[in-house]
Amino acid sequence: MKISLCKHRFPIVAPGGSLFHPGDCSRCGITYRDHETELRRQEEALIVGSSRYGKCPDCGHNRRLFRFQPPAQPWHSPDEEMPVSFLCMGCYNTAADTHNAMVKGAFEEAAA
């Protein structure tokens, strides 16, 4: 797998870009969209590549398990590692939904 060594810097101010549409990397020229696609591709490759058959800790069924790691949030320190678990597809989706609801709740609490 080819991994770019560039620590990308995307301009988020005019004229190069904006906060919602960052411009191309000022160092290597990769577009922000390509960068995001690449990140997602790497994440999916990691999840699929590390999938294994076993007993799901949540539902107790023997199924193909996928690596689940909740994404770090702004309130986590940058080097804080999120806990990794291996879940079947159904429990994976449930865990992702639960995580998203938790994050949404935390933001709503902060905004209240």
Ligand SMILES: [Zn+2]
């Ligand atoms: Zn770059």
Ligand SMILES: [Zn+2]
């Ligand atoms: Zn399960």
